[in-house]
Every structure is written in C-alpha cells, then in structure tokens.
Amino acid sequence: MAPVLEVSGLSTVFHTRTGTVRAVQDVSFSVEPGETMAVVGESGCGKTMMALSLMRLIPSPPGEITAGSVRVAGTDLLKLDEPTMRDMRGSQIAMIFQEPMTALNPLLTVGKQIAEMVTLHEKVSGRAAKERAVEMLHHVKIPEPRRRAGEYPHQMSGGMRQRAMIAMALACKPKVLIADEPTTALDVTIQAQVLDLIDDLRQELGTAVVLITHDLGVVAEVADRMIVMYAGRKVEEGTVAELFAHPRHPYLQGLLNSVPRVGQPKRLQEIAGTVPPLSNLPPGCAFAPRCPSAVAQCRDAIPPLDEKRPGHRAACWVT
Amino acid sequence: MSEFIYLARRYPLGLAGGVILLLFVLMAIFANIIAPLDPLTTNPRASLAAPGTTYMLGADMMGRDVLSRLIHGARISLAVALGATFIGSGLGMLLGLISGYVGGWFDLIVQRVAEIMQSLPLLVMALVITASLGPSLVNTIIAIAIPLIPNVARVIRANVLSLRELNYVEAAHAIGMSNTRIAALHVLPNTLAPLIVLATAQLGSTILTEASLSFLGLGVPEPYPSWGRMLSESAAEYMRTAPWLVIFPGVAISAVVFGANLFGDALRDYLDPRMGD
C-alpha cells in the first residue's frame, strides 16, 4: 500500500539570541493508511517540534522549517500557501495534544468546539455540524453525548476531555492523526482506555497515526513501527517487534533497560546524563557523551543510518 | 558597574524614567541654589510677564517667577508623594504581614475593612480626610497615605499566604523555628520585591493625587508653591492672556509622573516578570 504520510529530510531550526537551535535535523519516515508509527525519545529530543513541523504550527519567528518535505497523500504541505495549508489542517492532518486540561477553550462548549471543526472544513449547516459533534462524542464512547456536547471543558474529567479532543481531531476524518503524548497527563487506568480508543478508530477509519511518546509500554501496546529520536535526529527505525528484540543503538538499548519487564527480574538501569542542549551539540554522535560503548570515531563524525538487519536501520558506528 | 550597563541596555525606558526622577529629586534638594529668583517674592510690575530673560517661564499674576516656583514646587510634590507612599506602604505592609501570617479574626477584619475602603475612590477619600483634618502639609500626606493602605495590605497578604505554602517555610516550621523568626527571616525579605514594585507604581498616582487636591484648593496651603495650586490659581482666567501659567506646571507634573511610571514599569519587569498588570 502507498504511504499516506511521507516525511523526508525534515529540518527545523529556532533562531534565538544565543544562536541557532537545531530542533529537528534531517528526519525521514513514512506511514501507511491504518498504520501506527511511534516516535520515541526522552523529553527535549525534538519530538514535539517534529510534530508541530508536520502541522506547520512552528511559531515563526523564531522557528523555521529549513529543509525537507511533508507529503500527505502526495501533496507536499511545505510547498502550500498559508490559506491552502489551513484547509489541510483538521481535514487531512489533525493533531491531539498532551494536556487535555488546557487544550480546550474554557469558554466554549465541547460540542461547539467540535462543530467548529466541521463547519470549517465541510459545507454543512450549523445544525448538521452540531449533530456531527454529538455523533463523534458517541463515537469516542462518551455516555450521554447529547448532554455532554452542551457542557464546558471544566465539567469533564481529564480522560473525557481527551476523548473529546480525539472526537474533534477525527471529526473531519483526516488521513493522518498526530497524537503528541496523548496519555501522559492521564491516570494509568484511563491511559489504556484512551489508547484502545485511538486504536479502534484507526482501524475503523483507516487513519494513519503518528504516536509521539516517551513511554515504551505504550509503544509496545499499540504501534506497528517506530522511530527513535535523539537530539533532533532519527537514530533508529524498524518494526516494534524487531527493535524491542534487537535494539542496535545504545540509546534504545538504554531506554529499554530502564523499563521494568515481566519475567526479567534484573536491575533497572538508567541512562547516565541528560539530553545535551540542542543549541550546543557535540560534533560527532550526539549520544556519544552518555554512551557506554563510545569510541573515538563517535566523537568525530555523525554516524550514518545503516541497515543493520532487514528492515532495521540504526545510526551507530559501534554496533 | 557592568551589571548597571546591562540593565540600562535591557530597560532603556526604565533608565530614562530613572534619570527623569533623579533630575526632579536633585531639583528639589538644591532648589535654593538652582532657582533664579525667590519663589515667594511678588513684583506688581512683573504681573503676568511673558517668558523672557528675567522670568524665563514667565511670571504669575502677582509677579512671582514661574520657573522658581516650579523648582520649589518639586519639593512639595516629591515630599508629599514620597511621604504618603512611605507611610501608606509601610502601614499596608505591616497589616498585610500580620493579616496573612496570623490569620483568624484579625485577618477577617482587615480584609473587610480593606474591601470597604476600596469602595471609596482614592481622590474622594483623600478629599474627605483633608476636609475633616483641615488643610496642611502633614494632613495632605496623611490624606493621601490612608487610601493607599488597603491595596498594599491585600497584595502583601496574598504574597504571604502563597509563601507560607512554600517548601522552605514549611521546612523552617519542621525544624522548630518560631513564627516570628520565620516571618523575619523568610517571609519578610520575600515580600519586599512586590512591595517595592507596588510602591513605585503608586508614586506616580500619589503625585497626581496631591496635584488634584491642590488644584481643588484642598491640598497643601500657602505659602508653599504647589504645582496643582499654581494651575488652579491661573486656570480659567489667564488661559488666553498668559498660557504659560497653564502649560508649564502641567508639564512639570506630567514629566515627573511619566518618569515614575517608566521607572516603575521597568522595575516590575525586572523584579517580578509574572506580576503582569
């Protein structure tokens, strides 16, 4: 099947007073319809900036997308003028955010906020848009959707607000859904429900999902393929099963070692150090200063993304 | 010094405001030296003299030099403004500290009284107080200071309440520090920043209040030359014939208040960027 989202060579920078921050560097990946692609990495590694670049929602200035292409069903979003890009947002590519508590406008009813999405992209009456909002709330399994549509965000729980966000994002049946840490702010019990919901809707609507998360448990549960990002670059990519079984980049190995797993009663290990500031990256592999197996070459040159096993690519000189 | 240059670069408007304020303060301190003539000496032959060589900014109806009166007027204006701000902020801080720290019925009463006082406009309350006390320099200061108290007390109280929740204050409690000690060592220093911000912000409005009271003839009495009264004496009558009597005192008031506002704005940005408006 042809991929519905093709990102190639995407680079985003921020011009700040202290210098240029390279938030996203040369990131490429593609997602097929109905597929879930996970983007994994610690906070501060450029995941959210990558997601916002896909939507062209990078605040500019100071941000700027300097290179690459983002094709949704063949159309390169980065080449569109702003009005056409606005038409694409919501209808072709939609996004849900991390904080359901603050991502909805407190002064408008949930139903109105969903209906706004519908009237914006489809030629329908206000009444029909409202009906669609109720329908979507029903779709995301909110009980009494008609009553809930008339409520304000503060009257709902966090989990319910995130469902409403999902209902809004999917109201115009976009081809691509970007979910930026959709469950991080929720209770553990609610997390699974919301993930299941996204997964069900993906199957039902055939939406391609880009799931941004730092939680490898979430990745294992719902993603088909994954890319690992570190300091703005993609460092590893492949199917979830392959990468979990044979992690090649020491960064992914470190991440996996820091997650508890059933049946493996060994000591958890954290990765020493923190993500380097994106404005001041070392010349070689950005992970080298924290890497237990780094050699001299790692500090001098950025490793290329090589195919280490069939369908499994990683950027590492050593492994 | 380099710190000063950095701040001056970062807040050019604040620097400008500070310089304006400083000029007026120097003018007030050295009024006797700077003023070309005596501000109180009348001269019938110079009545309503236009600005010229002897009377650089003209003379008023009684032939007194406008420039000299303006320079001496800075004393009154700044003395009243600084005095009222100091007294009002000091009392407000004391009440706010006790109110926020002790709580209970004391806090309740202070809060209600503050609310009641805030339903009286500042100038109206100042008018009523001067009317009751009678006009004098000290009474003007008191009349302007009292309406300042509730606002300061409320801000400081809110600040104390939020400070009490902070970890290091709780930690101080946990290791058995006494209440007074905690208040003196931890809470008081941390309320100083908002207090300075608030006091500076109010400096401009106290100058305006003094000018308004004097303009209405209920502020600082003769013989002190007050900018507000200089305007009321000359206001309507000489608008056509001697406009300098209307223009220059107003310029002086506006300039010093503008300076205080610019300075206060920058100070707020610097000390408390989150405080907003």
Place this chain on the structure above:
Amino acid sequence: MLSYLLRRLGLMVLTLFGVSIAIFLLLRIVPGNIADILFDSAGMIDPAEKQKIVAELGLDQPLVVQYAQWVNGLLHGDLGYSYVSEKPVLDEVLPRIPITARLAALAIMFAVCTGVPIGVISAVRQNSGIDYGLRVFSLAALSLPSFWLGLLVLMAFVNWAGLLPIYDKAPQTWGMAILMYGVPAATVGLRSSALIMRLTRSSMLEVMRMDYIRTARSKGLSEPAVTFIHALRNALLPVITTIGIETAFLFGGLVVTETVFNIPGVARFLVEAIRWRDYPMVQNLVMFIATVVVIVNLIVDLTYAFVDPRIRLGS
C-alpha cells in the same frame, strides 16, 4: 447562580453598612472639628452661636446616636438638609445625578472602545514599532493629570474654535450635547483607556500562549479567527474586572474634570460642599458615590460570572 446572586447581594449590604461607618468616622477623625471649622469660617465669635451649630448638627449627642439617626434617615429616604442652601439634600442631589451618570457612562464607553482594540493591536504586533509606540503612549496617558488635560483641551477650543465647551445650560442640540459631554468624557476616560489598553495587551499575550490557541490553529482556523473567537474572549475576562475598579477611579477623575469644565454634576458638587463645609451634604454625597461604586462592582462580578462558565456552573 441564584445562591451566588443572593450571597453577593448580602455581601453588598454588609459592605455598604461598613462604608457608612467608615464615612461617618472619617468625617469625625478630629472630635468637634466640624463645629470649629464651621464656626471659624462663618466668622462668628459668640460661643452661644457655636452651641447652636453643635446642637443643630446633633454633635452634642453620642456618636452612636448621631450615626443611628443618619442611617435611619438614609433608609427612609430622608437625607436631611443642606447646611448652606437649607434645601433638602435629596432635592439638591437628584437633578445632578443624570449629568454625572451620562459623563461616566460615556467615559467608560470611550475607554473600552479605544483601550480594547488598541491593546489587541499592540499584542498581535508584539515588539513591533507600533507596539512600542502604543505602550509609551499609554504610559504617557497615565501620567497626564486629567485636570491639566482638561485645561489644555479648553485652551485649544478657545484659541482655535473660539468657543468653550463649558456647561452653562443643558445642551439643546445633539451637536452641543456631544460637545458638552463627549469632550469632558474623553478627557477623563483617557486614563482608563490607557489602563485597559495595557491590561488587554498583557492578557492577550498570556492567552495567546495557551494550549487551546494551538488547538484552534491545529483545526485550520485563520489567524483572525483564532484571535477574535478564541483569544479575545478569554483575554477580556480580566478586563471586565478592571472596568469595575476603574469606575471608582473615574469618580476621582470626574471630581476634577467636572470642576474644570464647570459641569454641574455630583462630583463637582462634592468639592463645593467640602469648600462650603456643608457636612451633611458631604456625608451623603460620599455615601452616594460609594453606593454607586459597590453596585457597579456587583454588576461587573455578575457579568463576569455570566461570561465565564467556570464560575456560572461551578467547577
């Protein structure tokens, strides 16, 4: 909502009760002073005359009794007699109320209609030349004494238009009414306008950083739609509160502006009453002003609650 309304009404009555005590005490900070001032300013020497004044004002009775008499009168619509004109206070005050009310309403309208749009422009164009200019301008506007601004306006009218927008009789034509009320209202409202502009700007900047603004953009809304549908409504919430606070300040401004423009309103009357030492009048006028301020603040709070569902429906 109903219980909220009732609670607020109850609080309002309590506040007004407190205000009446405060005014009563403020006018008696120095015991016996009122009689002294009246006595001196009337140029009387005979101690018997002074006794008469004391008796007439009820100053010989205990404070509590004096206070009870005043409040009892207030509740029955009996405000007593002016000490100067010897007419009922109510007859003197009532005809002046519409004049001041029109001025105040116009001034607030002027302040909101100029302050809010300018604040939005300043925020949308943050850190541009326009923004910088508007910010300095607003700070300058806050620094002008309103009576001086009034004098300058009068001077401009005298020198260029050859006429004075002074209220000598009630305006007969619409043009005159706009001149008579509009010019002083704009003069006194400039300060509030500058304050509202600064608040709108900072509130707008804060709201534009919110997550729901990013959500609105991610839906494909245009920048004007994001600004006006999603940002402005939220940014105006704190502005509503300020309008309440500004009403109190406005009365202070009106005291001098009505004096400068010679408008026979309530605020100027207060100054006259103070100059004439007409204490019954002063006491009642201040009480009237405080009542208006408290009522406006109640209306503002109710509006706020109505606009913000988090308060209207409880959270």
